[in-house]
Amino acid sequence: MAEIKFMKGNEALAEAAIRAGLQGYFGYPITPQSEVVEYLAMEEPKHRYVLIQAESEVASANMLYGASAAGARVMTTTSSPGFSLMQEGISYIACAELPCVFVNVERGGPGLGTIQPSQGDYFQATKGGGHGDYHIIVFAPNSVQEMVDHCILAFELADKYRTPAMLLSDGAIGQMMEKVVLPKPIPYKPDKPWATTGKTPDRERNIITSLYIQSETMEAKNRVLQEKYKKIKENEVRFEEYQVEDAEFIITAFGLTSRVSKKAVDLAREAGIKMGLFRPITLWPYPEKRVAELAGREWVKFFLSVEMNTGQMVEDVRLGVSGQKPVYFYGRQGGIIPTPEEIVNAAREHIN
DSSP, rough: OEEEEEHHHHHHHHHHHHHHHOOOEOOOOOSSSSSSHHHHHHHHSSSEEEEEHHHHHHHHHHHHHHHHHHHOOOEEEEEEHHHHTHHHHHHHHHHOOOEEEEEEESSSTTOOOOOOOTTTTTHHTTTTSSSOOOOOEEEOOOOHHHHHHHHHHHHHHHHHTTTTTEEEHHHHHOOOOOEEEEEOOOOOOOOTTTTTOOOOOBBOOOOHHHHOOSSHHHHHHHHHHHHHHHHHHHHOOOOEEESSSTTTTEEOOTTTTHHHHHHHHHHHHTTOEEEEEEESOOOOOOOOOHHHHTOOOOOOEEEEESSSSSHHHHHHHHHHHHSSSSSEEEOOOOOOOOOOOHHHHHHHHTTO
């Protein structure tokens, strides 16, 4: 039976992972996501997962590699500087086709920056922060409830496609408290014949690697990966629309800024401005086809991408729009969250 609680975003995420069948967590504390490992440590005696506070974020990512290769359902969480340290490991994991979940509760940067919320890691998450041609599935929750829902979905899709999946959250969502509906625990029955569980009388040993010395072999591996990414793009695009049917001006926003932008749409409508909101839920794969469809509407005059950075998702919006309509940008940095009034005023600057 589902359970209703009032929870902080980071703690709700941790509880969702437990209910999704978490078998191993490897992480390192960093503000503003440290409540995740604290909650999991508190709950560990009641469950059967392994919890290790690693010596670094580099170690955390590589612990995920080993545990996932052995067939375990595993996760790590961090914040922006820590996620940077994980990039080499993520590239290895993607090439080895291992399912696992990463969570980045973003803070302001670059550098050590601030502990306040930011969306400055969009490029890193969606364009492949590590080396090589790879992608990971990226969800952008905008509420405590979606921290739960997207965590469970990330585990499912990671297993389905044998690929890393991640939640790109931020310090505000991680720290805020909201009512959340927690699903009943999901029975997790691993079906991973590829896992490195050793040689038995009825099967040969499995070998998992990301090392392919021969150029032709490496190219063949890349073709396999790209075919998988094509299937993900065909099947796993998710987005939300709010009052876009007759909208002349479309706000694009993800995560926390999409909540603020929704209020901005309401304010604009009250002022007689036909504004709507397009919110990508998956940042990769990005809903570019739907953006193109919206841009093709003759009554749409422009798009305004609202982000807590200096302009990152706006590039994907422009690719989707493909020159059909103007695309503008409004952003705040350093941990400052834009207000609905600011967004309406930013849109007014471009309304003829």
